[in-house]
Amino acid sequence: MVRFSQVGLRYPDPTRGAAGERDTLRDLSFFLPQGSFTWLTGPSGAGKTSLLRLMQLALRPTRGEVEVLGVPLSRAKRADLPKLRRRIGAVFQEFRLLPYLTAFDNVALPLRLAGRAEASLRPDVAEMLRWVGLEGRADALPQQLSGGEQQRVAIARAVVTRPALLVADEPTGNLDAVQARRLIVLLAEMNRLGATVVVATHSHELIAQHPGHVMHLEGGRIVSLTPWPHAPAGEAAPESPDPAPAETAWEPAGAAGLLPEGFALDLSAPEPEAGWVEEVPPSEEAEEDAASLPPEEHHIPPAPSRPAGRSIWPSARVTRPYPEADHG
Ligand SMILES: Nc1ncnc2c1ncn2[C@@H]1O[C@H](COP(=O)(O)OP(=O)(O)OP(=O)(O)O)[C@@H](O)[C@H]1O
Numbered sequence: 320m321v322r323f324s325q326v327g328l329r330y331p332d333p334t335r336g337a338a339g340e341r342d343t344l345r346d347l348s349f350f351l352p353q354g355s356f357t358w359l360t361g362p363s364g365a366g367k368t369s370l371l372r373l374m375q376l377a378l379r380p381t382r383g384e385v386e387v388l389g390v391p392l393s394r395a396k397r398a399d400l401p402k403l404r405r406r407i408g409a410v411f412q413e414f415r416l417l418p419y420l421t422a423f424d425n426v427a428l429p430l431r432l433a434g435r436a437e438a439s440l441r442p443d444v445a446e447m448l449r450w451v452g453l454e455g456r457a458d459a460l461p462q463q464l465s466g467g468e469q470q471r472v473a474i475a476r477a478v479v480t481r482p483a484l485l486v487a488d489e490p491t492g493n494l495d496a497v498q499a500r501r502l503i504v505l506l507a508e509m510n511r512l513g514a515t516v517v518v519a520t521h522s523h524e525l526i527a528q529h530p531g532h533v534m535h536l537e538g539g540r541i542v543s544l545t546p547w548p549h550a551p552a553g554e555a556a557p558e559s560p561d562p563a564p565a566e567t568a569w570e571p572a573g574a575a576g577l578l579p580e581g582f583a584l585d586l587s588a589p590e591p592e593a594g595w596v597e598e599v600p601p602s603e604e605a606e607e608d609a610a611s612l613p614p615e616e617h618h619i620p621p622a623p624s625r626p627a628g629r630s631i632w633p634s635a636r637v638t639r640p641y642p643e644a645d646h647g
Pocket residue numbers: 330331343361362363364365366367368369370
């Protein structure tokens with residue numbers, strides 16, 4: 320789960336000093352239960368990436384408390400952060416692939432850093448590459464891949480660790496409609512089996528493909544956190560969206576379309592270390608903000624219960640991927 324309590328973020332301004340600094344995020348208070356799916360929307364510069372970086376523990380808040388996967392950041396020892404970060408998968412707009420490693424090795428990296436045996440990680444990595452449609456490009460270096468292909472490698476790398484929390488910043492930005500659809504199915508499957516998923520997007524089309532909650536940011540503040548689809552007060556939410564159109568419906572490659580048995584989310588186990596996490600800068604002094612509004616607590620209901628320990632991949636053609644989604 321993720322809990323923010325009166326969180327503010329102010330980036331230092333090395334060119335103008337304290338006088339030039341301003342709050343990027345203000346008074347964010349919300350709670351996302353484990354297993355929830357949240358879309359993060361808002362105009363450019365609203366603070367979506369900054370919010371995701373706080374959730375990823377790549378930044379510390381200037382004020383307030385960030386609690387991720389049950390750990391309040393203010394009380395976590397610096398030495399404990401890498402372990403916590405291992406349970407968080409992140410896909411950012413810049414892919415951060417290592418240029419001298421092949422697609423396969425980039426995806427395998429977090430598993431190798433965690434000490435996974437080569438024989439056990441290879442099937443998982445190969446299957447992830449197959450899932451994102453890159454089974455034939457395993458030996459390619461990032462520079463030999465298109466932007467969309469690099470993005471898919473980054474997605475595979477974020478997901479192969481089976482994170483309990485997955486944050487993605489415009490993850491479909493370089494993907495065509497079919498690949499975008501496959502990614503949403505992937506995120507939905509991870510979410511269905513227990514991962515908390517938060518995805519920043521400008522695409523209403525994408526949001527329409529998978530129900531969740533929509534957190535809308537403007538000017539660094541939460542303007543709304545609402546169930547999707549939106550329903551006027553007092554009216555029932557409309558039915559879930561129709562299945563994907565035929566041309567974008569996902570069908571797993573290969574006979575069964577399954578990842579290896581055992582490739583299931585284990586939300587309690589320590590996860591492999593992600594090798595691309597950033598340093599967390601030292602916390603800055605909290606400052607009083609006289610202009611700030613009273614904090615508003617945003618809360619979304621828990622996700623529906625789900626079976627534990629099953630393979631994360633659907634065993635058959637997905638014609639109606641989100642049958643048990645809760646629109647309430
Ligand atoms: N490292 C940084 N140092 C200083 N200011 C920053 C830094 N990163 C972001 N900002 C500022 O914080 C504000 C919010 O940026 P952020 O990238 O979080 O917005 P966003 O909603 O993700 O935008 P977009 O949709 O364009 O990606 C912007 O005004 C940006 O200039």
